[in-house]
Amino acid sequence: MTSDRAFTCACCGGRHSEPPMNYTAEAPAVWDAAFAGAEDCLLSADQCVVLGQHYFVKGLIEIPVLGSEEMFSWGVWVSLSRENFSRAADLWDTPGRESEQPYFGWLTTDLPVYPSPTRNLKTHVHTRPVGERPLVELEPTDHPLAVEQRRGISLERVREIAAALLHPDGLGRQSG
Template identity: 30%
Template sequence: MKCNCCGKDLGEFTFDIAFQLPDAIWALSEAERQQRAQFDSDLSRLDDRYFIRGVAFVPVQGTDRQFGWGIWVEIPPENFFHYAKNFNSDNRGTASFSGKAANRLLHYPDTCGITMQVQLGDQTQRPIFTSTDPQHPLTLEQANGIPLERVHAYNDR
């Protein structure tokens, strides 16, 4: 399958873009970050706010591929501590819960603060995020998919 706008093949595009930190932590000075935040690649905290990293998948139309936004979602402390404690367990049986997206994605209206449903996975999987904000285009894209041209746009940062 080739992109209609440039003729590049599916295989020439990156299908995941990941954020190292929630925007609120990224925005801090180095000194403030050290004082107020704790983080690794999956869990982070800023003062009394708690975040987990996962993936918001968007299916690519006409293919079996999905584009994955590796983003952070702010979740309630009780869900955070449950996840942190059971990080090395199979958490697929844990009921889903909601949080708020904590990164601003390019190519969209501001995604910070939109509601995300969180489904935990097993030991090998990052949590899966699904936008439930009825006003936001990411919700529609996750439900209906995107053409390959959209993946092309996401690759031009």
């Protein structure tokens, strides 16, 4: 039995059972492996500090998949001011933290499936209940990623993203 989400990959021609519905960046684009172990640097699954001067949290850009109840998501890093990072860190394990006002931040993840850079897009980081990653809301601009977040994407677009990310050498052949 095959899934109705199965697709033939535009890059390799192979048949995939279904496209992944989320992708994640392991670190902000500015992270360098040389920072690991440095006293003024930290990289965890949720937070990052670079040289004691730059502060990041990991969140999700969620995009509705049209015609379904599903969400496609990007696990991304957002830079926050020192004050907002400290506040978010102080409340990290506090029940009710979701009542916090959103934090302004800058997207610090490169998503190569878009025709224009995604790094430095303006965001608002919405804290959610303990145990859930923050929701990253992009400023409503005409950037394709922001448009997709507002309007949603088709399952065919999810398949295009999967083909591009499963076969990065084929990125140049993908449409934006």
